[in-house]
Amino acid sequence: MSINRRNFLKTLGVTGTSIIGARSLSASPSVSTVEMKAVLIDTTRCMGCQSCEYACAEANDLPEPEDYPEVDVNRATTTEQLTVVNGYDTSEGEIYVKKQCFHCNQPACDAACLTKAMHKTDDGPVIWREEKCMGCRYCMVSCPFEVPKFEYDSPVPSIRKCTMCYDRQQEGEIPACVENCPNEAIAFGTRRELLTEARRRISESPDQYYNYIYGEKEAGGTGVLYLASVPFEEVGFDTTVQKESYPEKTKGFLYSVPSIFVLWPMMLLGLYKSTNDKESEDTGDQA
Amino acid sequence: MSQIETVASAEAQADSRWRFLLSELKPKGKIFTPFNIVSVPIIILGLIIIFIRFWKGLGAVTNLSQTVPWGLWIGFDVVTGVAFAGGAYVLTFMVYVLNLKKYEPIVRVTVLNGFLAYLFYAGALLLDLGRPWNVINPIIGNSFGTSSVLFLVAWHFMLYMLATLIEFSPAVAEWLGMERARRILKGMTIGAVIFGITLSTLHQSGLGALYLMAVDKIHPLWYTEFIPILFFVSSIFAGLSMVIFEGSITYRVFSEKVSDKDHKHHDKLIFGMAKVCAGAMFAYLFLKLLILVHEQQWALLSTGFGAWYLLEIVGFVILPMILFISSIKQHNLVLSKIAAVLTLVGIILNRLNITVIGFHWDAAVRYVPTWMEIVVTLAIIFIEIWVFRWVILRMPVLSKLSKYRKPLTHQINEAE
Numbered sequence: 234m235s236i237n238r239r240n241f242l243k244t245l246g247v248t249g250t251s252i253i254g255a256r257s258l259s260a261s262p263s264v265s266t267v268e269m270k271a272v273l274i275d276t277t278r279c280m281g282c283q284s285c286e287y288a289c290a291e292a293n294d295l296p297e298p299e300d301y302p303e304v305d306v307n308r309a310t311t312t313e314q315l316t317v318v319n320g321y322d323t324s325e326g327e328i329y330v331k332k333q334c335f336h337c338n339q340p341a342c343d344a345a346c347l348t349k350a351m352h353k354t355d356d357g358p359v360i361w362r363e364e365k366c367m368g369c370r371y372c373m374v375s376c377p378f379e380v381p382k383f384e385y386d387s388p389v390p391s392i393r394k395c396t397m398c399y400d401r402q403q404e405g406e407i408p409a410c411v412e413n414c415p416n417e418a419i420a421f422g423t424r425r426e427l428l429t430e431a432r433r434r435i436s437e438s439p440d441q442y443y444n445y446i447y448g449e450k451e452a453g454g455t456g457v458l459y460l461a462s463v464p465f466e467e468v469g470f471d472t473t474v475q476k477e478s479y480p481e482k483t484k485g486f487l488y489s490v491p492s493i494f495v496l497w498p499m500m501l502l503g504l505y506k507s508t509n510d511k512e513s514e515d516t517g518d519q520a
Numbered sequence: 521m522s523q524i525e526t527v528a529s530a531e532a533q534a535d536s537r538w539r540f541l542l543s544e545l546k547p548k549g550k551i552f553t554p555f556n557i558v559s560v561p562i563i564i565l566g567l568i569i570i571f572i573r574f575w576k577g578l579g580a581v582t583n584l585s586q587t588v589p590w591g592l593w594i595g596f597d598v599v600t601g602v603a604f605a606g607g608a609y610v611l612t613f614m615v616y617v618l619n620l621k622k623y624e625p626i627v628r629v630t631v632l633n634g635f636l637a638y639l640f641y642a643g644a645l646l647l648d649l650g651r652p653w654n655v656i657n658p659i660i661g662n663s664f665g666t667s668s669v670l671f672l673v674a675w676h677f678m679l680y681m682l683a684t685l686i687e688f689s690p691a692v693a694e695w696l697g698m699e700r701a702r703r704i705l706k707g708m709t710i711g712a713v714i715f716g717i718t719l720s721t722l723h724q725s726g727l728g729a730l731y732l733m734a735v736d737k738i739h740p741l742w743y744t745e746f747i748p749i750l751f752f753v754s755s756i757f758a759g760l761s762m763v764i765f766e767g768s769i770t771y772r773v774f775s776e777k778v779s780d781k782d783h784k785h786h787d788k789l790i791f792g793m794a795k796v797c798a799g800a801m802f803a804y805l806f807l808k809l810l811i812l813v814h815e816q817q818w819a820l821l822s823t824g825f826g827a828w829y830l831l832e833i834v835g836f837v838i839l840p841m842i843l844f845i846s847s848i849k850q851h852n853l854v855l856s857k858i859a860a861v862l863t864l865v866g867i868i869l870n871r872l873n874i875t876v877i878g879f880h881w882d883a884a885v886r887y888v889p890t891w892m893e894i895v896v897t898l899a900i901i902f903i904e905i906w907v908f909r910w911v912i913l914r915m916p917v918l919s920k921l922s923k924y925r926k927p928l929t930h931q932i933n934e935a936e
Contacts, residue, residue, distance in 0.1 A: 309586070311586075341733045343667075344667045344668060344733070345668055345669075345670065345733060346665045346668055347658045347665040347668040347670040347671035347674060348654065348657040348658050348663040348665050349663045349664070349665045350657075350663070364654070365654065365657055365662075365663045366650075366651055366654060367649050367650070367651050367652065367654040367655050367657060367658075368649045368650020368651035368652070368654070369645075369648070369649055369650070369670065370589035370590065370650065371668070371670050371730070373586070373589040374589055374590055374730075374731070374733070374734055374737075375733035375734060377733075377735075377736050379586065379587055382586050383578075383586065383589060383650060384577070384650075385577055385578050385579030385582075385584060385585075386576070386577045386579040386580070387577045388574060388575060388576060388577050389651070390577060390578070390650040390651065471736075473736070474736070475735065475736075479733045479735075480667065480733070482732040482733050482735060482745075483667075483669050483729055483732045483733060485745070486669065486725070486726070486729040486732065486748050487667065487669065487672070487729075490672060490722055493718065493721055493722055494718060494722070497714075497717065497718040497721060498714050498715070498718055501613075501617050501713075501714045501717055501718070502714060504617050504618065505616065505617045505619075505710060505714070508617065508618055508619035509619050
């Protein structure tokens with residue numbers, strides 16, 4: 234009997250180690266030499282023409298948008314509208330803001346996903362992979378911008394969100410919305426280039442821009458950067474979003490897992506040995 | 521014994537075992553009991569709703585939305601249900617690790633309850649999955665999302681079910697009269713217990729850690745970086761209160777299965793568990809207070825949600841803690857049972873306040889579960905009770921096997 238127990242504990246140790254081993258502790262994407270692609274949206278240039286919305290619908294085989302931006306009407310992205318333009322009445326007049334996934338540098342959805350269906354690619358876009366997703370919607374719970382949308386009315390639901398036209402990028406093309414913007418309000422490039430470009434625009438026309446790049450620091454930095462002529466809370470941005478990345482929030486817990494996995498069994502075994510010192514042999518067989 | 525005889529007797533044994541299993545499948549007891557009359561229609565209705573859910577999608581039966589993707593099925597069935605099932609790891613710790621033998625009579629029924637709770641309430645997770653056919657992805661290794669708290673929780677659920685099954689398996693072996701299997705399984709108990717406690721520590725807290733990234737969405741009175749620790753500590757008194765509550769019902773309903781001695785003994789155990797509950801609740805309250813002070817949230821207490829928070833803490837943690845203590849002092853069993861029920865209500869409140877009520881607390885349109893979500897939840901609870909009753913009436917859970925039946929094979933094999 235005691236041999237059984239010892240063998241079992243041995244197996245247990247092996248299983249335990251393999252479980253810890255399988256658990257890579259980094260909540261951040263792997264280090265890569267590829268520079269991340271990003272998008273810069275200059276709201277001072279946006280006219281609210283919805284060309285991006287139509288281009289997005291076409292590129293993603295979705296129905297054409299039926300509504301249009303109205304001042305102070307908050308249109309949210311849906312499973313069929315991966316990007317929307319909203320209008321805001323501000324001190325600088327009407328401002329239009331395009332919304333879609335922020336493609337965070339360290340996305341909460343990626344860290345949340347237990348099947349790696351939500352995935353931050355090395356190139357920058359955050360994509361969703363149909364064959365991996367089990368539809369748990371933990372990405373939706375975790376995303377601070379509430380971007381992933383779930384098809385509640387389908388028995389075979391997908392998660393829908395902007396992918397920064399990852400498929401088009403693979404074929405050497407740029408995102409559909411960038412390509413179809415008539416006023417060059419949307420720019421595409423590496424994140425580093427675009428940050429430089431954004432700073433250049435602010436410094437060249439300090440009267441025209443509010444001196445802030447939304448997305449540079451938010452949620453640990455995002456792949457979509459915004460410029461505006463007014464403070465960002467005036468045009469519907471959540472300016473209370475934390476500056477650290479969201480996966481940082483669970484890091485402490487995940488780091489404690491291997492410690493507990495090693496320490497608990499040892500301590501429990503020690504306790505067991507000390508409390509069951511002499512009696513273990515004769516009481517072992519009683520039900 | 522010659523070889524031929526051995527083979528023949530083995531065949532006879534196998535044959536009798538099959539006949540025994542078939543006979544055990546038949547229902548025992550009266551069919552038209554009040555419980556059956558209530559539960560059967562709800563179970564049938566629940567199954568119909570589950571069918572619609574898989575046919576038309578989650579939107580057809582639930583009020584879940586793009587901003588509230590997790591509702592009653594996760595917040596109550598999984599998060600609350602697993603906290604209630606915490607009694608299994610606490611009791612196995614007390615009985616096997618601390619060697620507190622007096623709790624041994626209730627350890628089997630508690631482990632059974634724990635196993636079934638995980639099986640059904642974590643199983644309810646499958647209903648909530650949009651694409652359940654991909655549930656194997658995080659298991660078989662073609663897609664390990666190792667940085668996900670949910671990955672950890674999912675694995676721990678499965679492994680813990682295995683651990684509780686091993687802990688309970690000697691009872692199954694006794695029922696089937698498989699003496700050798702029983703010995704082997706019994707030898708695995710302590711390993712399973714230690715493994716199970718470790719897993720429980722991590723996934724009880726892990727359920728809370730699931731919500732850590734939803735920092736902007738949960739009401740600040742409930743969101744704290746310490747959610748995992750609070751979940752772990754509260755699972756101790758949640759689990760034991762459930763053992764007290766369920767035990768009181770089980771010992772009454774299945775009264776004939778329990779000897780008078782065990783009935784008297786059970787009362788003593790309740791006071792013991794009441795002490796553990798009170799202690800854990802004190803630690804929990806202290807943590808809650810530290811967090812409240814540390815995060816400087818006094819101002820929020822004067823809001824509507826502040827009153828709701830105080831109700832949870834004062835009415836369903838402090839009050840039951842005091843009741844537990846006074847029940848021990850006055851040796852009053854009823855007080856302990858009232859305290860246990862209040863504690864359970866408090867746990868439901870706490871878990872729902874984080875997962876449902878305080879989630880997007882400032883939204884214009886609030887999530888309220890549909891009647892169908894509630895019926896499915898009830899149906900799952902009822903099916904679990906049905907399985908529980910089936911096992912209790914057949915396997916040696918509440919009493920030793922010899923008290924009411926001995927299978928043929930058991931008599932043959934029993935040499936001791």
